[in-house]
Every structure is written in C-alpha cells, then in structure tokens.
Amino acid sequence: MLNAKTEKKWDHRAADTAGRMAAAAQFIGAGKQVRAADTVALLEAIIRPGDIVNIEGNNQKQADFLAECLNKVDRAKVHDLHMVQSAVPLPAHLDLFENGIARKLDFAFGGPQAGRVAKFIRGGKLELGAIHTYLELFARYFLDLTPRVSLICAFKADRKGNLYTGFNTEDTPTIVEATKFRQGIVVAQVNEIVDTLPRVDIPADWIDAVIESPRPFFVEPLFTRDPALITNTQILLAMLCLKGIYAEYGVKRINHGIGFLTSAIELLLPTYGEELGLKGKACTHMILNPHPTMIPAIESGWVDTIHCFGGELGMENYVAARPDVFFTGPDGTLRSNRAFAQTAGHYALDMFIGGTLQIDKFGNSSTATASRVAGFGGAPNMGCDAKGRRHVTESWLKCGQEMPTLNQVLGDMPRGKRLVVQGVETFGEGRAPVFVDRLDAWELAKNAKLDLPPVMIYGDDLTHVVTEEGIAYLNRCPDIDSRMAALRAVAGYTELGLAAKPEETKRLREAGIVRTPEDLGVNRNRADRSLLAARSIRDLVTWSGGLYNPPARFRNW
Amino acid sequence: MLNAKTEKKWDHRAADTAGRMAAAAQFIGAGKQVRAADTVALLEAIIRPGDIVNIEGNNQKQADFLAECLNKVDRAKVHDLHMVQSAVPLPAHLDLFENGIARKLDFAFGGPQAGRVAKFIRGGKLELGAIHTYLELFARYFLDLTPRVSLICAFKADRKGNLYTGFNTEDTPTIVEATKFRQGIVVAQVNEIVDTLPRVDIPADWIDAVIESPRPFFVEPLFTRDPALITNTQILLAMLCLKGIYAEYGVKRINHGIGFLTSAIELLLPTYGEELGLKGKACTHMILNPHPTMIPAIESGWVDTIHCFGGELGMENYVAARPDVFFTGPDGTLRSNRAFAQTAGHYALDMFIGGTLQIDKFGNSSTATASRVAGFGGAPNMGCDAKGRRHVTESWLKCGQEMPTLNQVLGDMPRGKRLVVQGVETFGEGRAPVFVDRLDAWELAKNAKLDLPPVMIYGDDLTHVVTEEGIAYLNRCPDIDSRMAALRAVAGYTELGLAAKPEETKRLREAGIVRTPEDLGVNRNRADRSLLAARSIRDLVTWSGGLYNPPARFRNW
Structure with missing residues (x-):
C-alpha cells in the first residue's frame, strides 16, 4: 500500500519568492x-x-x-x-x-x-x-x-x-x-x-x-458625524431605541454602525439615557471606532471599555488621554486592530444597531442598489446571530427566550440570540421608501452576475426594526406571516406600510410585538435637539477639553 | 448643556501597572x-x-x-x-x-x-x-x-x-x-x-x-491517532462520509475534528478517495493541526493549503519540509495561530466534521456528561452555520438550496449553509447509546449551576449525521418532525433507533433524506483495514520519508 517515494519539490512558493527578491535586490x-x-x-x-x-x-x-x-x-x-x-x-x-x-x-x-x-x-x-x-x-x-x-x-x-x-x-x-x-x-x-x-x-x-x-x-474620517445635522426625527428614533431596546433588554455590549441615528443615541446617553437610569446598565462595553459623538458619554463616565477597528482622524490626542477606556500601547497611543475588533464584534457583543437603505417584506435588508456593488464592511459579521456563541448574558438570553419559534428548530433546548437592530426612517435618502416588496439587490445580482442577491442582514438575524412609527419586535413573532405584519405596522406611508391592517396591528400591539412611541411612553414632543448633549462639532471639542482636533472640513465655526 | 470640566483621572490602569512594575523592578x-x-x-x-x-x-x-x-x-x-x-x-x-x-x-x-x-x-x-x-x-x-x-x-x-x-x-x-x-x-x-x-x-x-x-x-500530542487502532466500523463510516457527503457536495474546504473516524477518512483519501475521483475535488484546503494521518494524502498531492491552530509534537520536520502546503516563516518553521485558524474555521470552511458523545432526539449534541465540565474547544465555532458569511462556494450553496425550511425564515431569499457533520457509531464509548432522549448536559447544567445546558452543536446547525446505519441528511428535512424521524432512522439499536417506524424510514429513504450504505452503493464488505493508506504509526513515518518523528509513546514497533 505504501507508495514508492518519488522526488517531489515542496518549496515552489519559497523558491519563486527567492527568485523575485533576487530580481528586486538591486532596489x-x-x-x-x-x-x-x-x-x-x-x-x-x-x-x-x-x-x-x-x-x-x-x-x-x-x-x-x-x-x-x-x-x-x-x-x-x-x-x-x-x-x-x-x-x-x-x-x-x-x-x-x-x-x-x-x-x-x-x-x-x-x-x-x-x-x-x-x-x-x-x-x-x-x-x-x-x-x-x-x-x-x-x-x-x-x-x-x-x-x-x-x-x-x-x-x-x-x-x-x-x-x-x-x-x-x-x-x-x-x-x-x-x-x-x-x-x-x-x-x-x-x-x-x-x-x-x-x-x-x-x-x-x-x-x-x-x-x-x-x-x-x-x-478618511468616516465615522465623524456633525451633531448640527441631527434631526428631530432621528432624536425620536434614538429615544425609542433607548427606552424600547437598550432599557428593555439592559444591553451592555454594543456596536453602533455608522450614521446619524447612532450618533443621536450616543449624544442622548448623558441626557435622556441618564433620565432612564441607564448609566452603568447600558453601553458599558463597546466595539467601536473612536466616534467623536461618544465623547460626552465617555466624559460622563458611561463607558468602561472601547476596542477599535481603526482610528478616527482628529481623535488621536483624546484617545491617548483616556487609556482607562481605550486599548493603548506602552507608548501611550491607541492600537486599533480590525481583525480582533470584528472578532469581538461577532462573539462578544449583545447588540448590533445600524441603518440600511432597504428592508424587504420578509425583513431581509441591504444597502445595495441596482447599479452599485457597495459591500457591507463589518455589518454582516456583527449583524447576525453568532451561532457559535456559548456564553450567556442577560440581554442575549432574554432575546432568545422571547422567540416562540425556537422550539421549531431546537425542540426543548433553550438558547439566546443577539439583538440585531435596524433603525430607519420609513422614507430614506431622496424620499425613497425603505420598506419595499423586493430588494434592489435582486436587480444588482442580475446586473453584476452575482450568485446571490447581496443581502446585508438576513431576516432571520434581524430582531428589531425601529421607525418613527414605533418598534417591531421581530424576535417575538411566532411565524413569518406575523413578522411580515409587524414590518408593515412600522412601515408608515410606504406602499408596504399602507397595506397594514388596523385590526392586525392592534393585535400585534396587544401582544407586545409592535409598540408605538405612545405604547412605550416616549413623548414625541420632547424629540428635540435640545436633548443632545452636544449640538455641534465645537461642542464636542469643548466636551473633550480641547483634546479632540476635528479635521478641517468639520471646523465650521 | 455642557458639563463643567472636572478633574478626573483616566489612567488608573496604567498607573496601577506602573506601581506593580516598580515593586517588581528588583527582580x-x-x-x-x-x-x-x-x-x-x-x-x-x-x-x-x-x-x-x-x-x-x-x-x-x-x-x-x-x-x-x-x-x-x-x-x-x-x-x-x-x-x-x-x-x-x-x-x-x-x-x-x-x-x-x-x-x-x-x-x-x-x-x-x-x-x-x-x-x-x-x-x-x-x-x-x-x-x-x-x-x-x-x-x-x-x-x-x-x-x-x-x-x-x-x-x-x-x-x-x-x-x-x-x-x-x-x-x-x-x-x-x-x-x-x-x-x-x-x-x-x-x-x-x-x-x-x-x-x-x-x-x-x-x-x-x-x-x-x-x-x-x-x-500534548492531542491530534495523533495511531492507524493501528482504527476499526472496520470506522472505515465503513469513513466510506459513507466520502461517498455520501464529500463526493455528493464536492467539499473542498474542511476541518476534521479530533478522532479515529476523521483519521480513517484522512487515510482513505489516497485509496477509496482516489477511486471515487475526489482528488483535487475534495479536501484541497484545510484548517487543521498537522495531523500525522494527513501525511499520505499530502504526499499523494491531495492538499493545496493547511493552516494550523497549533503544532503537533513530532511533526516539526515534516511540516518544515512541506512549505508549499503549510504556513511557514522566513526561518522555515511553521507559524501556527489559533485565532486566525479559528477565524478561517468559522468563515472560510464549507464543512466541519467531528464526533460527539450524545445526540438528542432533536439533533442537539454534546460531549458533556453529568459530572464533567469539559468545554468544546473549537467545535461550536466551526460546527455552526456562519450567518455572517457572504461568499459563495458550490457545496455551501447546494447545502442551503436543499433546505425546504429556508423560505419559512427568509421568504424567497436564497442562502447557502455550512455542512456540519457528526460521524458516530450508534453505541459509543463503553457501549453507551449515542442517541438519547435527553442530553446529560441538562443534568450537568443543574449540577454545575449553568444558565443553559452546554450544547456543543445545536440541532439547527447540524446538517448531516453518519452512523453505521447510513446518513441522515437533516438539511433536507421539511420540519422538526421529519428531522426527528431521520435521526431515529440512523440510530440503530439504541432505544431511540428502535422507535423508528419502517414505513416512515422507507419514505425518508425515497425522499433522499436518509440513505443507507446500500442506497449509496457503499459495499460494507470492503470496509476493511486493507483500505487504509497507512496501518500503523510506522507506516506514517515511512510515508513521510522519515521526517515524521513520533513521540515515544507512539513508537510501538
């Protein structure tokens, strides 16, 4: 059965590299x-x-x-x-x-x-x-x-x-x-x-x-958002998130995707968040670039730990001056690391919250359009249920316990689930409806010859959708029909939203699957920029004690 | 709205470290x-x-x-x-x-x-x-x-x-x-x-x-298995895996868990695997420690790439002499890296195959017993569906396409799924039944005050179970009842297996959800040690041209 040993070369790569380096040696x-x-x-x-x-x-x-x-x-x-x-x-x-x-x-x-x-x-x-x-x-x-x-x-x-x-x-x-x-x-x-x-x-x-x-x-300072551009609707959504999700589940370990909604949440922590008694109970551990809009919450003592994918232009000195919060080296400066931050983003987070351009009637979402192969960066990694996870936290366990569908796949075996939240206004950029019958990703797949439509977050991973109409607690839905109904109930005046049936929405509200601002006790009249802990880039610089040094294009004062 | 800036210390950790290092300076x-x-x-x-x-x-x-x-x-x-x-x-x-x-x-x-x-x-x-x-x-x-x-x-x-x-x-x-x-x-x-x-x-x-x-x-040389100890039943299971799964799905990117079954598979690649025409079509890329039982397949030219979690005692010289296959440094020796190997194990593999001590009637499995908190190492990370995955390979796509349950959670949106395979004899160590009504993990959870029973692989992640009775293609089951029936059909003479109904098993076989060795055209009579490419540690040393240097306890000749 043993083969005769033949002379075979096993170092093609190394030999080829040596050849190339010999040619390069002159330089x-x-x-x-x-x-x-x-x-x-x-x-x-x-x-x-x-x-x-x-x-x-x-x-x-x-x-x-x-x-x-x-x-x-x-x-x-x-x-x-x-x-x-x-x-x-x-x-x-x-x-x-x-x-x-x-x-x-x-x-x-x-x-x-x-x-x-x-x-x-x-x-x-x-x-x-x-x-x-x-x-x-x-x-x-x-x-x-x-x-x-x-x-x-x-x-x-x-x-x-x-x-x-x-x-x-x-x-x-x-x-x-x-x-x-x-x-x-x-x-x-x-x-x-x-x-x-x-x-x-x-x-x-x-x-x-x-x-x-x-x-x-x-x-590129990709994660910098000017608080001056945050709207009252974004503030309403942020209030809903804080009361209906952060407080409801006691979510401590979080990643915030890029966007004005998550910036609004960050700027509400020291105001509305403290009013809700969330300090020390939410947002204590974060996987996050050094977002400038996190400065007021950090200065107010909300945050224990932040590990960063990368840096953020202008935040160098601020981060170096806050080594109790950030990962810094013996020289005093940050060490970011995308691989480890994404690993923690996958396995150690209780919640991912971000936005999207489109959500289909089943809850699949994507930022792809018919003519742009955009990719999703870290969103799929953090915005999915980490099935290999075995450690228990309170919010993860609660999210899983609320799922009536779990026994259809696991029998009597319990399991938790990561909170994956999309916060969107029902009409997004250019007044395009966010809730759609079919994602543009299908068209892109055809145009760009992709094997599958590029979905950012799949419907079975998405647990909560927040709009100005309220929150759909998708994890609480007993089947795909009720999930579709819950999505319609928060889809506002989009075509999908107009198909919602009032009786059905009423039943979903009674079951706690849909909750409006009124159900949650969130006063729409308070959704106002005066609630923001900082209202401008300059306010952020002040909060930082002059340590934040914004890039020129954000210096609008 | 802006807080008065108070003097707060932000370097407790660094200062505390400096204090400790000062105390240690004398040493x-x-x-x-x-x-x-x-x-x-x-x-x-x-x-x-x-x-x-x-x-x-x-x-x-x-x-x-x-x-x-x-x-x-x-x-x-x-x-x-x-x-x-x-x-x-x-x-x-x-x-x-x-x-x-x-x-x-x-x-x-x-x-x-x-x-x-x-x-x-x-x-x-x-x-x-x-x-x-x-x-x-x-x-x-x-x-x-x-x-x-x-x-x-x-x-x-x-x-x-x-x-x-x-x-x-x-x-x-x-x-x-x-x-x-x-x-x-x-x-x-x-x-x-x-x-x-x-x-x-x-x-x-x-x-x-x-x-x-x-x-x-x-x-510890944890991944060394002596080919002399491989049984004919393990060889039968390995044949079923190769024909019914590796060939059926064309699986190229694989991790083999520890055990004699996966060692048997490795030793069948140059024999039965070549007979099936699988060379170049399966097992080309592996995340794997340097298993000695991989030597014949490597020497026979099956493998393009292996990245390793760690080393394996005795394999140092062999690995150093095969840099086209392994990740080696400028000095010529392996660089293993558990974090990156597990990352690749989670996101880049099409299949994980391993064993377990128990599988419950729903397909949840565990190696926990009532009195041992064992932990699962890398199994949950590789033995789950990587929900954040977005790239397509043929076997991943096929496994997802076969799932009749996908539209219950995603509507009309397609998605692939990783193959997660358990290969077990229906009666395992000490003749204990592997198929059980309820996992011992429940008892352990009680004894050790755990929040959840420690499950190694959850039923909804498990796609295939292979026993001496045949293969249950769980991914093809339309609901949990048929999944339970498929498990019973391959559970042999265990109590669970005895509850199988012949009519039901017949229907499952007709639907391709269960396939016996006969259905697959695997001849039980050929399941014999003569099929192994190496039958002893000494054979492995010979295959390696003397490069493999087994630890003393494996030198039994």
Missing part, C-alpha cells in the same frame, strides 16, 4: 529601504501576472502611494492580478482594472467606487470573486485567498524595517501575517523612517521592503 | 530577564487580589512552569483571581482553586480536569463564568474579559526580550496583544535565552518579563 538597500523613485521598478520585479495581491485599504487608512505606483507598472510585465483587499475606495483601486493590470476582485467594502465596480463587471473589465464581510475576507487570507504580495502602509519604520502602525494599525497585522508566513512578499509605504519607533507593531522579520512615501498616507 | 534585569528562582516573588509583586489572569494553555502547549509558580504564591497576598484561559488541562490549573488563589474561571476546554471543574463548582471552590469556544473567549479578551496579567510561554527569547514561538505560536499573539495594549503585564517562560532568534514572533515591546524555565514547556 533594496540597508534596513530594507527602497527609494520612492524605484517603487514602480520594485513592483515590476516582485509581482507576476495572475498574482493574488493585496493593497492595504479599508474604510479608513490607505496605502495610496503604492496603489498609484502599481498603476504605473508595465502592463506587459504585470497584468491579470487578482486583488484581495478590504476596500476599494480610491480611484486608483479601480484604475487597475481600467488599465488591465488587475482582472479579479475579492473585497468587503466599495465606498465611492461602488458604481464603477458594477460598471466594470458589466463591461467585462472586472471579474467579481465575492463580496465579504471584513473578518470573512481575513479568514480566507489564511485558507484559499492568501496574498502573494501585499502593499501595506504604516506611520513609521526604523532603520531595521520594524514598523509603527499605532492608532491606525487596523488591518496591517492580519495582512502581513497571512502573506509573510505563506512565503509571500510584503512592501510597506511609511510616512517617515526614524531611528527609534514609539513601539514596534510589526517586526522587521515580517517585512521585505520599506519605502518612505512622498506624502503621508490618506485617511 | 527584572537586562533584557527583561528574571531568574527562575525569583518567579514566585515576581508574581507576588505584579498580581493583586481579584485580578483577571491568563495562564497560557490550550489543548497543546502549556505555560506549566508559571502555572506551578502561581500555586506557590503567598495566598495572603494573591487570592480570588479570575482565570480566563483557553484550557485547564493541568492539575496545577485546578490546584489554584483548591488553594484559594483563584476563585472564578472562564474557559473553553477542560480536558482531563473536567471532572474536577464540576466537583469544585458543586463544592463552592470555583465560580464558573462561562464555557466558550476558543475564538469567543479571545473575542472577550478585547471587550469584557481582558487579562490584567498574562503568563505565557515561548521556545526562545533573545537578550532584548523578543520572543520566538514558531511551530507552537498558537494563542500567544492574541493573549499578549489583549493584555499589553490594555496596559496589562505579560510574563513569558521560555525554554532558552539566545543571542539571535530564528525569527521574531512577538516584539520585545509587548513583554514585561522573561524567565528561562528549568525545563521545556509541556506540549
């Missing part, structure tokens, strides 16, 4: 340094046609110099690359496909280039692998989508090639580990090469080339 | 080195009553010297610790509770101490926080269970305090990052302090003290 000096002017030549030496390549870039920091240099390579030498990266928000990311340098894309977040992604798919310029949630894409880096070459960014390198990524550590450790420990090649652009780093975030052993880029890497 | 020399003889005094200086403490230890490597030293501290100075750690397999881990040094435990895997955990809970010596799956516990390190002090282990340190964890990197980077970047204290025991490390796995910046321990850290 790499002491401490792995490469002159910025040699970057294009370096990339031509280390990248081969068809390679799986990662350009670091998420919804925040970007290895933008390396992305631009990759666009300048000789496409006779470098073409048909398979890009695997968290996000493609820069024009340069899509130019690679326009220029024939890249062919296939696996990603998690599109941002401003979402329309181009869809257009390129239709035009045959871009083959879409799949849309992932961040952690899912990271997972595949260690199995079937390992980068051959990764182009990353850091604040500083020392003269040996150690890196300091600090506040914006984000995806870097994950990308580097997957690439370097599969005998791949890692190139870093850094803002500065120095003698001594504040701390080592990535060991020099893991890096092959370091380039001091001509300008600092780009960072 | 810490150049390069953060501490003499082994000073370890107990060091621990007394840096640990305070009530601290959250992690002793690195999983189902493989153990910071055993530090665990023993912690048992020797003055309990007037150090007591009521809250231990948060992957596993408690060493007597020293439980001695801490016996000795009054520790009070509370949050963990993932009990191993040989599972009985003591239960006994101590009943006796009031141990307060159980929760049983977690590994990744879930890691998640909480970054939110609400952050270690104040972590006691870790590594192969080597250099004279600056950089660490080499290599083959057994496992949990170390995760524990260290959570602890050190929340201003905690990290102490490392190392086998050796050297001038130059093979590579840096953990930067010195992240470590506070390094101790050259009197003996190398303990490692």
